Amino acid sequence: MSKRRNLESSERRNFLKGAGLVGAAAALTPAAASAQVSAPKPNLKAAVPGPKQVAVETQPPSKDPVNQTSSGGDFMVDVLRTLDIDYLAMNCASAFRGIHESFINYGKNTKPEILTCPHEEIAVHMAQGYAKMEGKPMLMMCHGTVGLQHASMALYNAWCDRVPVYVMIGNIIEGDKRAPGVEWVHSAIDPAALVRDFVKWDDQPASLQHFAESAVRAYKIAMTPPMGPVLLSLDAELQENSIADAESLRIPRLARVVPPVADAGAITEAAKMLAAAENPVIICDRLARTPAGMARLVELAETLQCAVIDNVGRMNFPSRHPLNQSFRRAIIGQADVILGIEMNDLYGSLNAFSDRIVRTTRPTAKKTAKVISLGLRDTYLKANYQDFGRYQDVDLAIAGDGEASLVPLIDAVKRLADPSRKAAYDARGKKLAAAHQAMVEQSKSDATIGWEASPITTARMCAEVYAQIKDEDWSMVGTSIRLSWPHRLWNFDKPHRWNGVSGGAGVGYNLPASLGAALANKRHGRFTVSFGGDGDFMFAPGTLWTAAHHRIPMLYIVQNNRAYHQEYMYLTAMAARRSRGIENAHVGTTLTDPNIDFATIARGFGAHGEGPITDPNQLAPALKRAIAAVKSGQPALVDVVADMR
Amino acid sequence: MQMCKRTISFALVALCAGAIATAARAQDAPRGDAANGKRLYMDNNCFTCHGHAGQGGAYNGPAPVLAKTAMPFEGFLFQLRTPSNDMPAYAASVIPDQGVADILAFVQSLPGPRNAKDIAILKD
Numbered sequence: 001m002s003k004r005r006n007l008e009s010s011e012r013r014n015f016l017k018g019a020g021l022v023g024a025a026a027a028l029t030p031a032a033a034s035a036q037v038s039a040p041k042p043n044l045k046a047a048v049p050g051p052k053q054v055a056v057e058t059q060p061p062s063k064d065p066v067n068q069t070s071s072g073g074d075f076m077v078d079v080l081r082t083l084d085i086d087y088l089a090m091n092c093a094s095a096f097r098g099i100h101e102s103f104i105n106y107g108k109n110t111k112p113e114i115l116t117c118p119h120e121e122i123a124v125h126m127a128q129g130y131a132k133m134e135g136k137p138m139l140m141m142c143h144g145t146v147g148l149q150h151a152s153m154a155l156y157n158a159w160c161d162r163v164p165v166y167v168m169i170g171n172i173i174e175g176d177k178r179a180p181g182v183e184w185v186h187s188a189i190d191p192a193a194l195v196r197d198f199v200k201w202d203d204q205p206a207s208l209q210h211f212a213e214s215a216v217r218a219y220k221i222a223m224t225p226p227m228g229p230v231l232l233s234l235d236a237e238l239q240e241n242s243i244a245d246a247e248s249l250r251i252p253r254l255a256r257v258v259p260p261v262a263d264a265g266a267i268t269e270a271a272k273m274l275a276a277a278e279n280p281v282i283i284c285d286r287l288a289r290t291p292a293g294m295a296r297l298v299e300l301a302e303t304l305q306c307a308v309i310d311n312v313g314r315m316n317f318p319s320r321h322p323l324n325q326s327f328r329r330a331i332i333g334q335a336d337v338i339l340g341i342e343m344n345d346l347y348g349s350l351n352a353f354s355d356r357i358v359r360t361t362r363p364t365a366k367k368t369a370k371v372i373s374l375g376l377r378d379t380y381l382k383a384n385y386q387d388f389g390r391y392q393d394v395d396l397a398i399a400g401d402g403e404a405s406l407v408p409l410i411d412a413v414k415r416l417a418d419p420s421r422k423a424a425y426d427a428r429g430k431k432l433a434a435a436h437q438a439m440v441e442q443s444k445s446d447a448t449i450g451w452e453a454s455p456i457t458t459a460r461m462c463a464e465v466y467a468q469i470k471d472e473d474w475s476m477v478g479t480s481i482r483l484s485w486p487h488r489l490w491n492f493d494k495p496h497r498w499n500g501v502s503g504g505a506g507v508g509y510n511l512p513a514s515l516g517a518a519l520a521n522k523r524h525g526r527f528t529v530s531f532g533g534d535g536d537f538m539f540a541p542g543t544l545w546t547a548a549h550h551r552i553p554m555l556y557i558v559q560n561n562r563a564y565h566q567e568y569m570y571l572t573a574m575a576a577r578r579s580r581g582i583e584n585a586h587v588g589t590t591l592t593d594p595n596i597d598f599a600t601i602a603r604g605f606g607a608h609g610e611g612p613i614t615d616p617n618q619l620a621p622a623l624k625r626a627i628a629a630v631k632s633g634q635p636a637l638v639d640v641v642a643d644m645r
Numbered sequence: 646m647q648m649c650k651r652t653i654s655f656a657l658v659a660l661c662a663g664a665i666a667t668a669a670r671a672q673d674a675p676r677g678d679a680a681n682g683k684r685l686y687m688d689n690n691c692f693t694c695h696g697h698a699g700q701g702g703a704y705n706g707p708a709p710v711l712a713k714t715a716m717p718f719e720g721f722l723f724q725l726r727t728p729s730n731d732m733p734a735y736a737a738s739v740i741p742d743q744g745v746a747d748i749l750a751f752v753q754s755l756p757g758p759r760n761a762k763d764i765a766i767l768k769d
Binding site for chain 1: 688689690692693694696697698699700701702703704705708710712730731733734735736738739755756757758759760761764766767769
């Protein structure tokens with residue numbers, strides 16, 4: 001632990017203490033004199049400072065330097081630079097002023113470049129959206145107490161979403177080094193305790209060498225599947241003060257992380273079951289960690305000519321692939337072998353839940369169906385928060401990274417596939433392709449209903465947006481709750497077309513996480529588009545300022561249904577259940593009176609704003625204007641007064 | 646196999662009986678007032694799941710399209726009183742039978758799907 005060597009300060013405090021006593025005696029003197037007339041006269045000679053006190057008061061302190069030539073913060077920046085981190089999202093705070101100054105002056109604000117965020121929740125969500133698109137973490141920094149409290153919900157989303165976010169917080173460990181007042185209420189013995197249930201690992205290094213090792217360790221842990229957020233608590237003394245023993249410091253080497261691949265025997269067993277199945281079905285959620293994931297899943301599905309149901313936790317499978325049966329989930333009931341890969345909630349996908357007075361579930365798969373799970377979900381769980389979902393019986397539970405384990409699984413299936421069954425495979429594939437095409441036609445037909453209606457239907461809204469961006473190298477990075485039209489109507493055919501949802505269903509994710517993904521897309525020249533609900537927007541509207549300030553282009557469509565609509569429907573159901581009429585269900589669930597003018601808010605933050613658009617025929621012109629702004633490098637918002645779902 | 650034939654025969658008889666009964670009840674169904682049905686559809690939050698245009702939507706699961714529905718009154722009433730899936734139940738004290746008939750008249754009056762091929766931006 002580094003120490004502040006304020007010997008001179010101690011002497012000053014002693015001096016001040018002595019002076020205070022003298023002053024107090026002097027102040028009491030008149031009253032004492034009037035109360036005790038016969039008391040002896042005070043010794044005034046004692047109030048005159050002696051030579052030592054005069055020296056302390058008038059000469060510069062011998063051990064209170066005002067400059068330093070090295071700092072722990074600089075060394076921390078050197079360490080972090082070895083991790084190839086491009087950005088640091090943060091809301092400034094005194095608890096990390098030492099390393100903050102090192103980042104901007106010693107580090108020249110590059111690698112990482114600071115992103116100014118007006119709320120810690122924005123910073124974490126930006127890092128979450130960015131990591132899913134760029135494949136590596138962003139730094140996030142905040143105050144160890146109040147800042148981390150703001151950041152905590154977003155960290156929970158990142159945890160549930162299995163996304164690496166690299167958090168650093170500031171703290172002042174030693175009580176005698178804290179200034180009276182705020183620094184005490186902003187310090188904690190164990191600040192990470194607040195979020196330990198939903199970070200993968202944390203540490204509070206006690207020396208600079210300890211920091212170096214923990215910093216590299218944290219990165220490795222965050223990036224080893226199953227990925228997750230990590231946290232380092234940085235002592236202010238360590239950040240701010242000089243390096244005492246620079247020659248002994250060493251930056252550890254970061255090894256390449258190789259994800260764990262499933263056991264070869266288990267892979268062979270799964271391949272046998274799949275190859276022999278009449279109707280195998282693959283269900284996946286957070287499968288594709290890298291662009292390779294989608295290609296591998298396509299190869300496996302095409303080898304088997306089997307159905308794929310994509311829960312869209314990542315960009316797993318092309319939306320228009322003929323084997324994509326995501327909107328035909330009844331097919332699970334026909335499956336004799338089901339392979340779930342990196343599933344967040346396999347039980348939820350294989351059972352139907354009834355949200356009635358008596359809550360029940362029933363299986364949707366056949367009792368005889370064999371179920372295989374492949375993934376790392378079970379290898380790192382915590383007990384308190386219940387994001388692991390209900391226990392699902394499976395016949396073969398394979399621990400291994402889904403994306404990495406697809407390589408040996410594909411090989412095994414190809415080896416085991418009986419050539420005599422090729423015709424059966426092809427016939428199965430043709431049936432699935434026909435069903436997929438029928439689903440696409442049905443979706444287009446459904447989309448026409450209410451085409452001219454106002455509020456604008458969500459289908460029309462999505463179709464109009466797609467018409468304007470389909471020829472761009474687009475990337476859709478967010479959606480409002482249960483808005484499935486893009487996945488029904490759009491051609492998601494590349495790994496960067498989509499990056500999943502919040503994870504923890506914590507509202508307030510969509511706008512800042514979309515911006516983080518947009519930042520990643522900017523470097524690749526992609527056109528970022530995102531849909532978000534009005535309720536979500538209101539949690540962190542300041543995100544648009546960050547977008548404008550850092551010139552991050554993004555087309556953000558607010559699906560403005562003027563409600564927290566899912567809750568509106570829940571309340572309607574409660575009132576209907578009690579037969580009390582549902583006229584009051586809007587109370588506490590809607591965002592009206594006054595209606596929110598999102599376009600004006602956007603302009604106030606320096607972004608381009610369009611809307612509110614209520615006429616569906618005015619949507620295309622508004623989108624064209626917004627897209628022109630995005631192409632000029634600006635963020636742009638289009639407020640669409642849309643139907644509920 | 647014998648069991649299977651018996652089951653099919655029973656099902657056919659039941660289906661025919663049900664159809665006849667439904668047809669008879671349909672003649673007794675109250676005549677609906679679409680204008681009042683629109684008011685009830687909005688006041689009772691039907692639009693929150695099924696959309697202002699009856700285009701369908703989602704609650705916990707999909708909420709079906711209601712525009713131009715071919716569902717008979719009896720079936721529509723049954724669904725409102727004792728709904729399947731997670732749809733809220735609407736008691737007669739909340740929406741009387743006549744109100745249900747009015748809502749049905751309203752959703753049947755809504756334009757159904759168009760030919761998607763007639764809409765240029767739905768071709769891609």
